[in-house]
Every structure is written in structure tokens, then in C-alpha cells.
Amino acid sequence: MSGAKAASRIPLSYVAVLVPVMGALNVVGGSINNALKLPIFLDMIGTMVAAVALGPWWGALTGIITNVAGAFTINPTMIPFSLCNVVGALVWGYMIRNNGWGRTPGRLIVVGIVCGILVQMMATPIVVFVFGGATGHSSDALLAAFAAAGNSLLVSSFASGITGSIADKMIATFVGLAILRALPSGLTAGIELPKRDATGNLVLAVGGVLVGVVFILITIFVVKPALG
Amino acid sequence: MANKQMTVGPKEGAVAGVLAMGIFTVFIPMGVINFNPADPFLTLWAMNVLVGCFTIGSGIAVLRAKD
Incomplete structure (x- = not known):
């Protein structure tokens, strides 16, 4: 596995701009999702961009800011789920x-799949x-359908959220990638991303969203009817 | 005179994690009373255990970070 080639030091101005802007993007995504009652979350796209462009712990800071701000504007239940964003x-x-x-x-x-599974493992005990x-x-x-089928609450919670979580992280990964490729190249210098000329940003973002939608459709049309 | 640009490295990045956990710890009591007034202590305790784990993780990241 190749080691990190990303710039070890980045301008403070990038951090000062990207962290709050990506936090705001997360809050907007979360608000849209909350309004449309989608089976996903859409509040981690900015976290992905910040984590890749700036570093994992800067992404964690973006995630905490997102959920604390979201607690005031969307729903107070968002606060504990900050740790999922982290x-x-x-x-x-x-x-x-x-x-x-x-x-x-x-x-x-x-x-996207690894991220979806690990985030769901963090979300399950919180739920x-x-x-x-x-x-x-x-x-x-x-979750209620899984519990009614005789599963424990922990298993039901994990199983009910896993497809939605993977779909959400897949969408966040690819939409975030499209944003990253649209940023100035200096910001992503040294980070190994798919070549800019291989696929267009829009194709990449739409492709990621489609993969996410497939997971959501599996949840709606395969998993839920199977539970009765 | 040359304009010297301020930069941040992995160490400051990991410090951001510690700061994030601090922000979370400050706000969690306010949140708990909103979503679990019946048993706030248990919820607060559980969330503090989790945030403690992440703070330890970010502390280790500070130790390992090389500029």
C-alpha cells in the first residue's frame, strides 16, 4: 500500500474556509433529508470533503460542528450522532x-461500504x-418490523439501518469526490483520487448516487417485504 | 517584505480532534435534557464514555503525528 503523499502542511486559510463551509453543507443536506423524510441522512458529504482535503481529525471537527449546529436548527437528537460523523x-x-x-x-x-458499516456500528448503541x-x-x-420478526433490539437496529447507512456513505463518498475534484488542485495535491480525465465529475457523482439508490431500493423492495 | 503564509500540519489536525471532543462535551448535557428527561444521568454517562474513547484516540493521534 502506498504511503501518504498528501502535503504534510496546509495553509491555515484553507482550514478556516473549508471547515465552516463543509459544516454548513452538511446542515443543508441534513435539513433537506429531514424535510423529505428519506431513508438516508445526507449530512456527511462535507465531512468527507474536509476529512480528505484537510485530514481525518479536521473532518471530525467538521462533523461535530455539523451535529451541534443541526441540534439547534433541525433536531436536538442530532447531538449524540456527532460521534457517527467522527x-x-x-x-x-x-x-x-x-x-x-x-x-x-x-x-x-x-x-463507502466500510464507512457505512462502521458508522452503523457506532449508531446502533446510540439508537x-x-x-x-x-x-x-x-x-x-x-426497525419495528425486524423487532416484530423476533430479533433483539440491537440486531434490529443494526439491520434496519445498515443498507441506508451504506447508501448514504456511498452517496457522500462520490458526491464528495466530485466536490474535491472541483476544488483548486493545490488543495488535493498528493491525494490519490481517480484521474480527472478518466470520468467527468458529474458522471462520478451520479454514479455514486445511483449505487446508493440501489441500496435504498433493496431496503424498500427486498428487505422490508421479506419481513412481512 | 515577503508575505509568510500560516500553515497547519498533522499535529494541529489531531488537536482539532481534541477541540471537537471538547465542543461535543460542552453541548451534550444540553442535548440530553431535551431527548431523555426520564433518565438523563445514564445517557450522559454513556455519551461521556464514548467521547472519552474518542478523546483518547485523538490524544494518541497527537502523539503519533509528525510534522
Whole structure:
């Protein structure tokens, strides 16, 4: 595995601009998702961009800012889920920025799946132990179906959220990648991303969204009917 | 006179993680009382254990960071 070639020192001005702007992008995405009641989240696209462009812990700071701001503007239940945003930032930052996992679209799909699974592993105990299983998210109905099928609350919570989580992280990874490629090249110098001429930004973003939508459709049309 | 640009490196990046956990810790009591008034202590305790783990992680990242 190739080591990190990303610039070890980045201008403070990049950080001062990117962290709040990406936090705002996350809050806007979360608000849209909250309004449309989608089975995903859309509040980690900015976290992905910050984690890859600046570093994993800068992404974590972006994630915490997102959820604290979202608690005031969207829903106070967002505060504990800050830690999910932190996990996502660390996965994207360490895998793509530090370990070269962003070289090809295939590798980015793997990153999206790993990120979705780890974030869901973080979200499950929060949903169960902090909220008792119901957060008001659209996945609550699926959780109830899994629980009614005889599964424990922890298993039901994990199973009901995993496809939505992977779909969300896949969308965040590829839309974030499109944003990263649109940023000045100095900001992503040394970070291994798919070549700019290989696929257009729009194609990449739409492709990632389509993969995410496939996961959502699997949840709606395969998993939920199977549970009755 | 040359305009010297301020930069940040991996160490400051990891410090951002510690700052993030601090922000989270400040706001968690406010959140807890909103979403679990029945048993706020248990929720607060659980969330503090989690944030403690992440703070330890970011502390280790500060130790390992090389500029």
C-alpha cells in the first residue's frame, strides 16, 4: 500500500474556509433529508470533503460542528450522532487521504461500504441505549418490523439501518469526490483520487448516487417485504 | 517584505480532534435534557464514555503525528 503523499502542511486559510463551509453543507443536506423524510441522512458529504482535503481529525471537527449546529436548527437528537460523523471522518481521512484508498472508483465503493458499516456500528448503541430504538428517522418502521420478526433490539437496529447507512456513505463518498475534484488542485495535491480525465465529475457523482439508490431500493423492495 | 503564509500540519489536525471532543462535551448535557428527561444521568454517562474513547484516540493521534 502506498504511503501518504498528501502535503504534510496546509495553509491555515484553507482550514478556516473549508471547515465552516463543509459544516454548513452538511446542515443543508441534513435539513433537506429531514424535510423529505428519506431513508438516508445526507449530512456527511462535507465531512468527507474536509476529512480528505484537510485530514481525518479536521473532518471530525467538521462533523461535530455539523451535529451541534443541526441540534439547534433541525433536531436536538442530532447531538449524540456527532460521534457517527467522527467515525465517518476518520474512515475517509485515514483510508483515502493517508492510505491511498481513493485511487479508483472500485476502491471508493469499498471505502463507502466500510464507512457505512462502521458508522452503523457506532449508531446502533446510540439508537438503542440513548433513544430506546426510536429516533423519529424513517428507518424506525423497518426497525419495528425486524423487532416484530423476533430479533433483539440491537440486531434490529443494526439491520434496519445498515443498507441506508451504506447508501448514504456511498452517496457522500462520490458526491464528495466530485466536490474535491472541483476544488483548486493545490488543495488535493498528493491525494490519490481517480484521474480527472478518466470520468467527468458529474458522471462520478451520479454514479455514486445511483449505487446508493440501489441500496435504498433493496431496503424498500427486498428487505422490508421479506419481513412481512 | 515577503508575505509568510500560516500553515497547519498533522499535529494541529489531531488537536482539532481534541477541540471537537471538547465542543461535543460542552453541548451534550444540553442535548440530553431535551431527548431523555426520564433518565438523563445514564445517557450522559454513556455519551461521556464514548467521547472519552474518542478523546483518547485523538490524544494518541497527537502523539503519533509528525510534522
